[in-house]
Amino acid sequence: xxxxxxxxxxxxxxxxxxxxxxxxxxxxxxxxxxxxxxxxxxxxxxxxxxxxxxxxxxxxxxxxxxxxxxxxxxxxxxxxxxxxxxxxxxxxxxxxxxxxxxxxxxxxxxxxxxxxxx
Amino acid sequence: xxxxxxxxxxxxxxxxxxxxxxxxxxxxxxxxxxxxxxxxxxxxxxxxxxxxxxxxxxxxxxxxxxxxxxxxxxxxxxxxxxxxxxxxxxxxxxxxxxxxxxxxxxxxxxxxx
Numbered sequence: 609x610x611x612x613x614x615x616x617x618x619x620x621x622x623x624x625x626x627x628x629x630x631x632x633x634x635x636x637x638x639x640x641x642x643x644x645x646x647x648x649x650x651x652x653x654x655x656x657x658x659x660x661x662x663x664x665x666x667x668x669x670x671x672x673x674x675x676x677x678x679x680x681x682x683x684x685x686x687x688x689x690x691x692x693x694x695x696x697x698x699x700x701x702x703x704x705x706x707x708x709x710x711x712x713x714x715x716x717x718x719x720x721x722x723x724x725x726x
Numbered sequence: 727x728x729x730x731x732x733x734x735x736x737x738x739x740x741x742x743x744x745x746x747x748x749x750x751x752x753x754x755x756x757x758x759x760x761x762x763x764x765x766x767x768x769x770x771x772x773x774x775x776x777x778x779x780x781x782x783x784x785x786x787x788x789x790x791x792x793x794x795x796x797x798x799x800x801x802x803x804x805x806x807x808x809x810x811x812x813x814x815x816x817x818x819x820x821x822x823x824x825x826x827x828x829x830x831x832x833x834x835x836x837x838x839x
Contacts, residue, residue, distance in 0.1 A: 641826075641827075650829065650830075650831050650832070651817065651829040653826045653827065656826070664826055666826070696769055698769075698771060700771070706821070706824065706825065706826055706827075713759070713821060713823075714759075714761065714773060714776055715761075715773070715827060716773055717763070717770060717771035717772070717773075718770065719768065719769055719770040720769040720770060722769065
């Protein structure tokens, strides 16, 4: 079974630009969650999508948005990039998502997209 | 709110020895799950092991085992027979139904040949 895939793996952008990251979950998984990982803040939850609906959202500004398609693939968009947005962006998929019962909600992560904002 | 604490920023272990990585948690939910992930320098978070709050026995997965002490709210990861490939960051996480995952700050493990 193929794992979670993320594209691109590396991105370099300049301040003010926007960026779109893509995540394909494990086949059959309907939930995709996004995380930002930085050395200073650690792993921070961005949002979760389940069956094309955003179900949970972390404490990030509106510049961070996402969507999920009918095939469960998800995209994350960051507009008006800032230097502080430089981070590793990880997506994770699970069967039932954050509302799933214990044992069924294990998240499996992709390799991440490393974004550098200059 | 839920919280995970990993007090060991860095650990060293000799190859083939066992090592314990500490994790304590705080939650008021009676039902929750505890997870350990490994993150090599490549960046991918690899799921290692899961323990449910109602599980009577400690979870084991190959060389990984979880020392779950519910009353003390601790869920330490034990890696037996360490290998060079075990060198990585290790994250403990907690989740209860309806809530997001909360991750600790991680422990960097270095296996010395």
